[in-house]
Amino acid sequence: MNIKELEPQLLALKPTEKAQAIHLLAQSFDNNWKGIEKTPGVCGGTACIANTRIPVWVLVNAxxxxxxxxxxxxxxxxxxxxxxxxxxxxxxxxADEIEIAIRQNEED
Structure with missing residues (x-):
């Protein structure tokens, strides 16, 4: 598959799906998410909003x-x-990572 074959499908995506596709592609380059970071020793190493101690799973659960x-x-x-x-x-x-984090924190 090449970009010419993908182009019509990419253009047909909803805005949130396009953003998700962009994030997936960006992740494939450097395995980093803009605005999300995992730091060993901070919030158990779970995904947090960058430069904060606010875990993604907390926001999703809220x-x-x-x-x-x-x-x-x-x-x-x-x-x-x-x-x-x-x-x-x-x-x-x-989604699986977030579900596990939510479950683990409900048990604690």
Whole structure:
């Protein structure tokens, strides 16, 4: 498969799917997610919003509990809307990792 064959399919994606595709491609270059980082010894090495101690799984779980994005931005004043977008995309791509983190923290 080449880019010419992929182009119509890529252009037909929804905006969030396009963002997800971009993140996947970027990850394939350097295995880093813009705005998301894992640091050994920080929050158990789980994926966090860059330069914070806010784990992605915490945001995902809060969202599931009905907390709105506006409320999350108010509760976590250092977060930006872009941080939430990065977290949602990361959580979608790494759904198993996020589910495990949520389960582990519910057991503690």
């Amino acid at each position: 969202r599931r509990l009905g907390i709105s994005e506006a409320q999350l931005l108010q509760d976590y004043s250092t977060l930006s809307a872009a941080d939430l977008v990065n977290a949602w995309i990361y959580a979608e791509v790494y």
